[in-house]
Amino acid sequence: MLEKRNPIPVAEAIQKVMLYAREGEKERVPLTEAYGRYLAEDLYADHDVPPFDRSPYDGFAIRAADSALASLDHPVELEVIETIGAGQVAAKAVAAFQAVRIMTGAPIPDGCDAVVMLELAKQYERNGKTYISIKRPFRSGDNISFQGEDVKKGEVLAEKGTFINPGVQALLATFGYSEVKVAQKPKIGIAATGNELLDVSEPLVPGKIRNSNAYMIQAQVLRSGATPVDLGKLPDDPDQCLAAIEQALPDVDFLITTGGVSVGDYDYLPVIYERLGAEVLFNKVAMRPGSVTTVAQLDGKLLFGLSGNPSACYVGYELFVRPVVRTMLYSSTPHLYKTKAILLEDFTKPNPFTRFVRSYVSAQGGQLYASPVGMDKSNIVTSLAKANALTVLPGGTRGFVKGDLVDVWLLDSEEGSAQ
Amino acid sequence: MLEKRNPIPVAEAIQKVMLYAREGEKERVPLTEAYGRYLAEDLYADHDVPPFDRSPYDGFAIRAADSALASLDHPVELEVIETIGAGQVAAKAVAAFQAVRIMTGAPIPDGCDAVVMLELAKQYERNGKTYISIKRPFRSGDNISFQGEDVKKGEVLAEKGTFINPGVQALLATFGYSEVKVAQKPKIGIAATGNELLDVSEPLVPGKIRNSNAYMIQAQVLRSGATPVDLGKLPDDPDQCLAAIEQALPDVDFLITTGGVSVGDYDYLPVIYERLGAEVLFNKVAMRPGSVTTVAQLDGKLLFGLSGNPSACYVGYELFVRPVVRTMLYSSTPHLYKTKAILLEDFTKPNPFTRFVRSYVSAQGGQLYASPVGMDKSNIVTSLAKANALTVLPGGTRGFVKGDLVDVWLLDSEEGSAQ
Numbered sequence: 001m002l003e004k005r006n007p008i009p010v011a012e013a014i015q016k017v018m019l020y021a022r023e024g025e026k027e028r029v030p031l032t033e034a035y036g037r038y039l040a041e042d043l044y045a046d047h048d049v050p051p052f053d054r055s056p057y058d059g060f061a062i063r064a065a066d067s068a069l070a071s072l073d074h075p076v077e078l079e080v081i082e083t084i085g086a087g088q089v090a091a092k093a094v095a096a097f098q099a100v101r102i103m104t105g106a107p108i109p110d111g112c113d114a115v116v117m118l119e120l121a122k123q124y125e126r127n128g129k130t131y132i133s134i135k136r137p138f139r140s141g142d143n144i145s146f147q148g149e150d151v152k153k154g155e156v157l158a159e160k161g162t163f164i165n166p167g168v169q170a171l172l173a174t175f176g177y178s179e180v181k182v183a184q185k186p187k188i189g190i191a192a193t194g195n196e197l198l199d200v201s202e203p204l205v206p207g208k209i210r211n212s213n214a215y216m217i218q219a220q221v222l223r224s225g226a227t228p229v230d231l232g233k234l235p236d237d238p239d240q241c242l243a244a245i246e247q248a249l250p251d252v253d254f255l256i257t258t259g260g261v262s263v264g265d266y267d268y269l270p271v272i273y274e275r276l277g278a279e280v281l282f283n284k285v286a287m288r289p290g291s292v293t294t295v296a297q298l299d300g301k302l303l304f305g306l307s308g309n310p311s312a313c314y315v316g317y318e319l320f321v322r323p324v325v326r327t328m329l330y331s332s333t334p335h336l337y338k339t340k341a342i343l344l345e346d347f348t349k350p351n352p353f354t355r356f357v358r359s360y361v362s363a364q365g366g367q368l369y370a371s372p373v374g375m376d377k378s379n380i381v382t383s384l385a386k387a388n389a390l391t392v393l394p395g396g397t398r399g400f401v402k403g404d405l406v407d408v409w410l411l412d413s414e415e416g417s418a419q
Numbered sequence: 420m421l422e423k424r425n426p427i428p429v430a431e432a433i434q435k436v437m438l439y440a441r442e443g444e445k446e447r448v449p450l451t452e453a454y455g456r457y458l459a460e461d462l463y464a465d466h467d468v469p470p471f472d473r474s475p476y477d478g479f480a481i482r483a484a485d486s487a488l489a490s491l492d493h494p495v496e497l498e499v500i501e502t503i504g505a506g507q508v509a510a511k512a513v514a515a516f517q518a519v520r521i522m523t524g525a526p527i528p529d530g531c532d533a534v535v536m537l538e539l540a541k542q543y544e545r546n547g548k549t550y551i552s553i554k555r556p557f558r559s560g561d562n563i564s565f566q567g568e569d570v571k572k573g574e575v576l577a578e579k580g581t582f583i584n585p586g587v588q589a590l591l592a593t594f595g596y597s598e599v600k601v602a603q604k605p606k607i608g609i610a611a612t613g614n615e616l617l618d619v620s621e622p623l624v625p626g627k628i629r630n631s632n633a634y635m636i637q638a639q640v641l642r643s644g645a646t647p648v649d650l651g652k653l654p655d656d657p658d659q660c661l662a663a664i665e666q667a668l669p670d671v672d673f674l675i676t677t678g679g680v681s682v683g684d685y686d687y688l689p690v691i692y693e694r695l696g697a698e699v700l701f702n703k704v705a706m707r708p709g710s711v712t713t714v715a716q717l718d719g720k721l722l723f724g725l726s727g728n729p730s731a732c733y734v735g736y737e738l739f740v741r742p743v744v745r746t747m748l749y750s751s752t753p754h755l756y757k758t759k760a761i762l763l764e765d766f767t768k769p770n771p772f773t774r775f776v777r778s779y780v781s782a783q784g785g786q787l788y789a790s791p792v793g794m795d796k797s798n799i800v801t802s803l804a805k806a807n808a809l810t811v812l813p814g815g816t817r818g819f820v821k822g823d824l825v826d827v828w829l830l831d832s833e834e835g836s837a838q
Binding site: 314 | 451454455466468471504505508523524570576577581583584585586587589590593594595596597615616619620626627628630631632633634636639641727729733761783784801802806824
C-alpha cells in the first residue's frame with residue numbers, strides 16, 4: 001500500500017523540467033503599458049544619440065579659433081548674431097568673431113565648434129548690437145555633445161528577455177517605440193485539492209482550514225511575470241477531477257495543483273496523471289520542504305503537482321515553475337538569482353536532503369547576511385511573508401553554524417541566474 | 420539676468436520635501452487584486468494557527484501511554500477503530516490500546532496525544548478488525564502540531580505599509596481577508612516642457628529629440644507604487660501653461676514637470692511657480708546630476724520641477740518623489756534602500772557636489788560590488804537601463820578609488836530605508 005518513491009537530486013529535477021521549457025509568444029503593447037513586461041525582441045537604436053552635435057549647457061556657441069588669444073588682460077569680443085533655443089536651428093551663418101546665444105540641447109550652429117558657458121561670458125549692448133567678451137581660450141570641441149557619442153544608430157541597447165524597467169522605458173521612447181513587442185504572459189492554471197480546504201470567505205469550522213495556497217501561488221505567478229487562471233478546487237471524485245483537468249488544460253500553458261501528491265489515502269494526483277496518460281518526470285525530490293513535489297508532462301505541457309504544505313508549495317513554485325515561466329518570457333537567466341551570504345544562526349541538524357530555509361537577507365556594510373525567518377517547520381505560513389530569500393543547505397553535510405558562508409537564492413530580484 | 424541660486428545639501432532638500440509627506444487614503448480590493456499593493460491597516464490573525472491540534476504526517480493517532488512498553492522484542496498492538504482525513508473530525512471515542520488512522524492536516528482525535536508515522540507502524544487485519552503494531556514508545560505530544568503554535572489569535576502578522584508579496588497574500592487568505600484594505604495609489608501628474616520635444620511616434624527632425632522623460636517617469640511612478648496621469652506637453656505660452664497646471668492640480672496628488680527649471684531664457688517654471696503663488700522650497704541642490712531640481716508647494720501640494728536631463732530627472736524622482744509616494748502608501752521606510760558596496764572603478768575627480776553615479780550592484784561571494792554603468796555624463800540615457808543602484812559619492816572629497824567601500828542606494832528593492 002505504501003508506494004516507494006525514489007528521491008532525485010534537486011538539480012536533476014530542475015533539469016528534467018527545463019527540458020520542456022520553451023520560448024513563448026509575442027504581442028504588441030503601447031509604450032505606456034510596457035513597464036514591467038519583457039522585451040520579445042532586441043531593442044536597437046533607430047538613430048544616433050545625440051542625433052546632432054548639441055550644447056550640453058546654456059551659453060554661447062563660438063568658433064574656437066576666435067578665442068585663441070583671449071586672456072584676463074586681453075578679453076576677446078564676439079558679436080552675438082542670433083539666439084536659438086532647444087528645438088530650434090540656427091538661421092544665420094556665423095562669421096569670424098561672431099557667436100550665437102544657445103540653450104541646453106540646441107544644435108551647434110554650422111561654423112561653431114565650442115560652447116562658452118553662460119557664466120564665463122560677459123554680455124553687453126553697444127549701438128543696438130549684442131556682444132560678449134571672454135577671458136580665456138576654448139579648444140575646438142569644448143562643451144559639445146557630439147552626434148552619436150552616446151549611442152550609434154543600429155546598436156543593440158537591450159536584448160530580448162530584458163525586463164522593462166524605467167531606464168529601458170526611456171530607451172524605448174527615445175528610439176521611437178510607440179508600440180513594443182513584449183513576451184505574452186504565460187497562463188497558468190491553479191487548482192487546489194484537499195477536503196480540508198475552505199474558501200477564504202468561509203467561516204472556520206472544526207477540522208478545516210482556509211485555502212491559502214491558491215492565493216499565494218497566484219501572487220507568485222504574478223511576481224514571475226505570468227497570468228494566473230483560477231480553476232478553483234478540484235472535485236473529490238477522480239472521474240470529475242479528471243474531466244475538470246482535461247477541460248482546463250487547452251486554455252493554459254501550465255497547470256499547477258496544490259496538494260494530493262503525497263502517499264496518503266486521499267492523495268489522488270498520481271492516479272489522475274496515470275489516467276491522463278501523462279508522463280511523471282519525478283515524484284520525489286531530495287529536498288525539504290517539498291520532497292513530494294511531482295512534475296508530469298502531457299504532450300509537452302507541464303503539470304506541476306506541488307505539495308499542499310504552504311512552504312513546500314512556495315518553494316516548489318520558485319524552483320520548478322518560475323524558470324519555465326521566465327524562459328517563456330525570453331530570459332536567458334530564468335532561475336532565481338543565486339549568491340552567498342553569511343549565516344546568522346546555527347543549523348547543526350544534519351539532513352540527508354537539501355534544505356531550503358526561508359530567510360531574510362540583508363546587506364550590512366556591503367556584506368550579505370542570511371537570517372532564517374521563523375522556525376523552519378514546513379507547515380508554518382507566517383514566515384513566508386518575511387522571507388526574501390531561500391538559504392540552501394545541501395544535504396549530506398554535518399550541518400552549518402553561524403558565520404558560515406552559505407548559498408542564498410533571492411526571491412524578489414528581477415534578475416536571475418542562468419543555472 | 421543670471422539668477423543666483425543657493426545650493427542646499429541633498430539631505431536638507433529631502434527633509435524639506437518630507438515636511439509635506441502625509442499618509443494617503445485607503446480602499447478595499449478583492450484578495451485576488453491585492454498582490455503588489457500596500458497594507459493600509461495592520462494584518463492580524465483572526466484565529467490560532469494551527470486552529471486545532473493536528474497531525475503533520477500521515478499515520479496513526481495514539482494514546483502515548485499505551486506505547487510506553489513497546490520495544491523491538493515486545494511490540495505493542497493497537498486496534499484501529501476509525502480513519503479520518505484532512506477536513507474530517509473523529510466520530511468515536513478512543514479507548515486504551517486503540518488508534519485512529521489519520522491523514523496529514525487532520526485534527527488529533529480526543530484522547531490521543533501522539534502520532535505514529537505511517538512507516539513506523541505495521542498494519543494488519545485479524546477477525547475483520549484492523550490492527551497496528553509499534554516497536555518503540557512515543558511521548559505525549561510526539562508528532563503533533565499544536566493549536567496556536569505558529570500564530571496566536573489577535574497577533575499582528577504584518578504592519579500597515581507592508582508590501583503585499585506572495586507570503587503576505589497567503590497570510591491574508593489564511594486569516595479570511597477576502598477583501599483587503601490597501602493604500603490608494605497616489606495620482607501623479609506628469610507634464611513635459613521643452614520646445615525640442617517630439618512625441619515618441621513622431622519622426623525625428625533637425626534640432627529635436629523625442630520625449631523620453633515622460634515615459635521614464637511614468638515607469639518610475641508605477642515602480643514606486645503610484646498611478647501616472649499623463650498631462651502631455653505644457654504649452655509654450657506662460658498664460659496657457661499656468662492655466663493648464665491650475666486645471667490639472669485638483670485631480671492629482673503631486674505634479675511633476677520635466678525641464679524648464681534651469682536658468683536659461685526658456686526655463687519658465689520659476690515664473691509659473693511665482694504666478695501660481697507656490698512657495699519654492701529649493702531651486703538648487705548640491706548634487707550631480709540634478710542640481711537644478713526645484714520643488715515647490717501650493718497649499719501643501721508638492722510640485723516637483725525635475726531637470727529635463729534624463730539622468731537628472733531619474734535621480735530627482737527617486738530622491739524626492741519616491742519617499743513622499745511611499746509615505747502615502749503608509750511605509751515607515753519610504754526612502755531608497757541604503758547599503759554599501761565595494762567600488763569597482765576609480766572616481767578620482769573631486770567634486771564640490773554629491774555625485775549620484777548610475778551603477779550596477781552585484782553580489783559575489785556574499786559581498787556587494789558597484790560598477791558605474793556607462794560614462795557618467797548626465798545626458799546619457801542608455802546607462803539608466805542597466806542601473807540598479809545609485810552610488811553616492813559625497814562632495815568635497817578627494818575622489819574615490821577602486822576598492823573603496825562606498826554608499827549605494829538600491830533602485831529595485833521593494834524594501835526601503837527610514838532615512
